[in-house]
Structures are given as structure tokens and as C-alpha cells.
Amino acid sequence: MAANTGQMGYLPSGGSIFCTIPDILYLPELLFGGVVWCLIASTYIWSHNPTAYVITVSLFCFVMTFLWMMIFACGSHRNKSSWATADVAYHAFAALLYLSASVLLAYVTILLRALTTFDNGLFLYYKLDIAAVVFSFFTTLLYVIHTIFSAIRWRSF
Template sequence: MGHLPTGCGICTTIPDILYLPELIFGGLVWILVACTYVAPANPQAWVMAVSLFCFIVTFVWVIVFACGTHYNKSSWAAADFVYHFVATVFYLSASVLLAYITLALGTVGWSQIYKLDIAAVVFSFVTTLLYFIHTILSAFRWRSF
């Protein structure tokens, strides 16, 4: 865990193996929120912004590691930790907000939109957990440099 992976190593090393589930679950949050009705007073725009931001940056991060342009430096390990910490905080705030909005709109009944919102909440908290685990493991890797 004391080195940064290159190439296909991102699919076999810890914590980098978490990139794929982060992309999958983050993409599901993005898609599910995009499929729901967003009223002007509804703050799901923050959830959408966080999920899109994290999806795009995580994808770029995977490409950087896969291409090997990071040269195994300590500053990249620190940047990896900082990014995942910021993503965890953003996703936690978005998950709590999405859960609150889903509960507030849940008084209407079990409509299709409400079911999509529930799925988005679940996937949002799973994504938050993945980013949190990745943050902890990235901190260990950074400290071992």
C-alpha cells in the first residue's frame, strides 16, 4: 500500500480497487436523481452537482493513475487523500440532504418518483461509505510514503 499504482494495478491494489464501485454507485446516484422531478424549491441540485463532480473527477483520477502520469510521488498520494476527503464530505452533505427531501416528499405516497428517490438515497449513502473507506486507506498510504 506504500506506492501508487499504474496501469492495471489500479484494479488490484487497495484502496484503488474502490474506484470502480465509486464510479458505479456515484453514476447510479446521478442517474436516479436526474430521473426524478426536481421542483424549483427542491435542493436536489446540490446532490446532482456533487454526484456529477465526484463522478467526473474520479474518472479523471482513474485515467491519471492508469496512464502512469503521477510518477509515484508523495504529493500525488496527498492529493489522493485530500480529494477523497473532500468527496466524502460533499457526498455526506448531499446524502443527508437527499434523505431529508425524500422523507419530506414521502408524505405524498409510494409514487414512482418516491421509489427513485429512495433508491438514490441508498446509493448515495453507499457511495459516501465507499469514499470514506477510500479516504481512510489513502491516508494510510500517504503516511507510509
């Protein structure tokens, strides 16, 4: 069961990061961010396609979220309010990056639909792009929720 986020001056460390409300979202963020990364990496990328930005965002957020989770799991943050501020700032930045990447990916998918028919080879890439758009927006939602609950925890310091 997830713990309350309203604990005064408390940043979890060790295994307890998987028991608090904002920090329990690390694993879904990593999972769905990795799915976005894999789906985009397996689609067709033509020369003027801006999905390289989407791959960069998903890879950056995947690595940084993993490192951020390890900082909290190892207890390197030492329960200071500056870490709570940095947690809110990072997750807000990641949510903004994922939102921009999701909108761009949706736009590229709409453009790909105009080129796609059921009989050509682009239909598979179109379906992969649709799945990537769905997972990308869901990952954006996870980062936004994490930002909101981290901000609630930050205000309690």
C-alpha cells in the first residue's frame, strides 16, 4: 500500500521509495518510457522525419529517471529539502519534454497516415507509430502525476 505524501520533511530512501505515492511511479515511467523508445526505434525514419527528437527525449528521460531513482534508493539525497525541489524540477522538465515529443510524434503519425494504404509496407510503421503515440502520452501523464505529488511533498518541507 502506498504511503501518504504529506509526511513532513521526509524523503524516502532504500526500498521505501517503492512505497510512497510519487516515488512508486519510477518503475512505470521507466517501463513505458522504454516501450516508447523501442517502438520509435523500430519504425521507419525518413530523412526529414523529426522522430529523432522523440528518441532523444525518451532515451534522456529513461536514463535520468533511472539515475534519479538510484540516488533515492541509495540514500544519497540525505533527506534535504533541496532534493525535494530538484525532484519537482526534474519531473516537471521531463513532463514538458515528453509532452513536446508526444505532440510531435502525433503530428508525424498523422502525416504518415496520408502516405499509408493497407497494401504498402508503411502500414506496419503506421501501427507502430500509433502505439508509440499512445505510450508517449501515457508516459507524459505519469510524469505530470509524479510532478504534482512531488510538489505536494515539496510544499510540506
